[in-house]
Amino acid sequence: MSEAPRIETSERHPGILIARGDWTLANARRMLELIEQAPESADDIDGRDIGRLDSAGAMMLSRYAVKVGLGLATVDVRSEHQPLTGTVRAICENPPREVRKDYGFNRMLERMGYAVEDYTREVLALVGFLGLTLKTAAGVLLRPARLRITPTVHHMEQVGMDAVPLVMLLSFMVGAVIAFLGATVLRDFGAEIFVVELVGIAFLREFAVLLTAILLAGRTASAFTAQIGAMQSGEEIDAIRTLGLDPIELLVLPRLFALLLMLPLLTFLAMVAGIAGGMAVSVANLGMSPDMFLLRLQDTIDIRHFWVGVSKAPIFAAVIALIGCLEGFQVKGTAESVGERTTSSVVQTISLVILIDAFAAMWFMEMGW
Amino acid sequence: MSLPVDDTPAIRVRGLRNAFGSQVVHEGLDLEVRRGEIIGVVGGSGTGKSVLMRAILGLRPPQAGEVEVLGVDALSPKARESGLIERNTGVLYQNGALFSSLTVAENVSVPLKEHYPELPEDMVHDLAMLKIRMAGLGEDAGPKLPSQLSGGMRKRAGIARALALDPTLLFLDEPTAGLDPIGAAAFDELILTLKRALGLTVFLITHDLDTLYAICDRVAVLADRRVLVNAPLAEVERFDHPWVQEYFHGPRGRAAQAALAKEA
Numbered sequence: 001m002s003e004a005p006r007i008e009t010s011e012r013h014p015g016i017l018i019a020r021g022d023w024t025l026a027n028a029r030r031m032l033e034l035i036e037q038a039p040e041s042a043d044d045i046d047g048r049d050i051g052r053l054d055s056a057g058a059m060m061l062s063r064y065a066v067k068v069g070l071g072l073a074t075v076d077v078r079s080e081h082q083p084l085t086g087t088v089r090a091i092c093e094n095p096p097r098e099v100r101k102d103y104g105f106n107r108m109l110e111r112m113g114y115a116v117e118d119y120t121r122e123v124l125a126l127v128g129f130l131g132l133t134l135k136t137a138a139g140v141l142l143r144p145a146r147l148r149i150t151p152t153v154h155h156m157e158q159v160g161m162d163a164v165p166l167v168m169l170l171s172f173m174v175g176a177v178i179a180f181l182g183a184t185v186l187r188d189f190g191a192e193i194f195v196v197e198l199v200g201i202a203f204l205r206e207f208a209v210l211l212t213a214i215l216l217a218g219r220t221a222s223a224f225t226a227q228i229g230a231m232q233s234g235e236e237i238d239a240i241r242t243l244g245l246d247p248i249e250l251l252v253l254p255r256l257f258a259l260l261l262m263l264p265l266l267t268f269l270a271m272v273a274g275i276a277g278g279m280a281v282s283v284a285n286l287g288m289s290p291d292m293f294l295l296r297l298q299d300t301i302d303i304r305h306f307w308v309g310v311s312k313a314p315i316f317a318a319v320i321a322l323i324g325c326l327e328g329f330q331v332k333g334t335a336e337s338v339g340e341r342t343t344s345s346v347v348q349t350i351s352l353v354i355l356i357d358a359f360a361a362m363w364f365m366e367m368g369w
Numbered sequence: 370m371s372l373p374v375d376d377t378p379a380i381r382v383r384g385l386r387n388a389f390g391s392q393v394v395h396e397g398l399d400l401e402v403r404r405g406e407i408i409g410v411v412g413g414s415g416t417g418k419s420v421l422m423r424a425i426l427g428l429r430p431p432q433a434g435e436v437e438v439l440g441v442d443a444l445s446p447k448a449r450e451s452g453l454i455e456r457n458t459g460v461l462y463q464n465g466a467l468f469s470s471l472t473v474a475e476n477v478s479v480p481l482k483e484h485y486p487e488l489p490e491d492m493v494h495d496l497a498m499l500k501i502r503m504a505g506l507g508e509d510a511g512p513k514l515p516s517q518l519s520g521g522m523r524k525r526a527g528i529a530r531a532l533a534l535d536p537t538l539l540f541l542d543e544p545t546a547g548l549d550p551i552g553a554a555a556f557d558e559l560i561l562t563l564k565r566a567l568g569l570t571v572f573l574i575t576h577d578l579d580t581l582y583a584i585c586d587r588v589a590v591l592a593d594r595r596v597l598v599n600a601p602l603a604e605v606e607r608f609d610h611p612w613v614q615e616y617f618h619g620p621r622g623r624a625a626q627a628a629l630a631k632e633a
Contacts, residue, residue, distance in 0.1 A: 024535065025534060055532075055567060083565045087503060336469050
């Protein structure tokens with residue numbers, strides 16, 4: 001068992017203090033108390049009776065010596081402890097400069113400045129990346145043999161096929177909820193039949209593509225960022241470059257093409273599922289027959305609503321693929337950075353998708369489409 | 370529960386067996402490390418040097434065998450629960466394994482705060498800075514993030530964290546790998562200084578012949594799934610085994626011997 005550290009006064013020479021016990025990290029609290037209670041001054045400290053001594057103990061002993069107006073150099077210790085006290089003394093005698101973190105107002109301003117600069121740089125980077133990708137894509141389209149078919153198909157499966165159940169389930173649910181809300185409001189006017197138009201137009205024009213894009217932003221943009229980010233921190237991207245390959249062509253284009261192809265298809269499935277959800281509620285709740293629902297849908301809804309919805313899908317696909325990949329390339333080495341970039345890519349894609357959709361909705365309305 | 374008296378070996382491994390599926394890495398491996406020595410563990414790639422270290426540290430329970438660290442049965446659940454071995458061993462992993470989201474000073478403070486929560490904040494900070502400076506880094510390294518340090522500095526920061534609790538036993542996994550020769554020599558010097566100052570027992574995995582010649586008291590050679598020989602260098606050099614002969618008398622081995630002879 002360790003013995004508590006203590007300081008005793010020599011019986012023969014009252015000015016001499018004798019340190020005893022184990023001066024180790026485990027007894028740190030006791031050592032601090034000793035320093036608190038240290039006398040104003042002493043002639044000498046005798047450390048030869050110290051049992052065990054570690055670097056924490058040596059530091060405390062040094063502080064104690066300073067407190068009573070002596071230096072660590074004056075403390076006698078046994079020969080086996082001398083290398084340790086010597087090392088600690090050399091370090092303690094050049095006391096470190098105080099490095100204090102500033103959490104105040106200036107720091108807040110500084111961080112705001114950095115944040116604004118970061119956002120600006122991010123926007124510029126995205127525009128630059130869009131240009132670079134378009135240029136590379138044009139090059140590949142001119143020489144289609146350079147298109148990487150296998151990874152493209154692989155990504156099509158990952159972002160497209162694998163997302164089908166989720167996209168359809170959620171669209172079905174949202175379709176049902178909209179029909180429910182519509183039925184409740186429209187019932188007051190005796191106009192329940194308009195639920196068909198409500199669900200049809202909402203899903204064809206807006207909700208199918210928006211829901212799909214938001215789901216893929218969470219599911220796919222994050223996956224792209226993490227994949228490319230892990231490659232970036234493992235220096236794989238550098239290896240690709242030094243082998244004379246183009247990381248855009250190798251990593252970005254297959255992902256971009258896969259999304260460009262799959263997002264419209266998923267959007268179509270989401271439309272079907274959403275309308276099915278609306279139909280299910282209409283049949284169950286409004287007493288409409290499925291035939292009637294479909295007939296009404298065909299009579300009242302123009303094909304242009306479908307085209308308006310689907311035309312947005314490739315744009316959202318490009319946003320998701322580009323931001324997902326770009327954030328991946330911006331990962332810097334650490335695990336923390338991968339996490340930060342993944343979050344950032346999801347947040348950016350979702351906000352940008354909703355923003356673009358809002359502007360597109362206004363534009364299509366104004367155009368009368 | 371405290372540590373038994375100081376005359377037991379620092380590490381005693383008996384009949385250790387480690388296997389990954391059908392691939393047996395260790396079979397009947399025995400090893401004894403004395404207190405206060407620097408033992409160099411060498412062996413070809415895939416001979417299970419790191420696996421041995423992980424087994425001793427309890428990171429990977431072996432299929433069979435006994436492991437005693439500082440006289441305590443390291444495989445017993447009691448040793449695990451008491452945290453006794455964790456508090457008395459420090460480990461430097463190959464790439465430092467610093468926590469990337471914490472500054473160097475915070476990295477060194479983590480074990481202190483965990484095992485001694487009663488310590489006041491400023492004392493933790495002072496101890497952390499002491500360890501950082503003992504590891505040969507300036508105090509300006511304290512507030513830096515690991516990603517802002519060079520490879521050599523990261524290893525020094527790793528040592529500072531390994532020393533945070535004043536362990537009696539220090540494990541180093543290839544400490545000089547990836548350092549330039551000058552940095553590696555400085556690191557050898559640092560290990561020797563720390564060992565002298567803190568009375569450490571050092572378990573050193575290395576491929577670096579210069580390190581072996583410069584600082585190791587004894588060398589354990591891993592081959593054929595066991596420790597072939599565990600003895601001072603002069604004896605190990607004479608050991609009759611093709612790998613040992615190739616290792617110590619190949620061109621690099623001769624160069625390291627010549628360097629040592631020139632120094633002497």
